[in-house]
Amino acid sequence: MDEDALYETRERVAAEINEILLHRLRNNIRFCERCGRSLPLHHRGRLCDDCYRRMRRRREGTH
Ligand SMILES: [Zn+2]
Structure with missing residues (x-):
């Protein structure tokens, strides 16, 4: 065993x-x-823009 190494x-x-x-x-x-x-950096919210947009679109399209 090479202890130094x-x-x-x-x-x-x-x-x-x-x-x-x-x-x-x-x-x-x-x-x-x-x-x-x-x-x-300094992004607001817990989701990235893509996921945020996707979530909003899904929510708006349900009626
Ligand atoms: Zn995402």
Whole structure:
């Protein structure tokens, strides 16, 4: 067992995870509740535009 190599790998992986988490936090990424697509920054609501429009159209067409 090469312990030095293990420590090196662990540190590199930890740094990558930190990078990803920081990136997500910084961009405040959220995802559409229906299709799971990432929503644009400052997007209002829980659905992406496509799902929102589709839902509205369906609702309006029922009468
Ligand atoms: Zn969607």
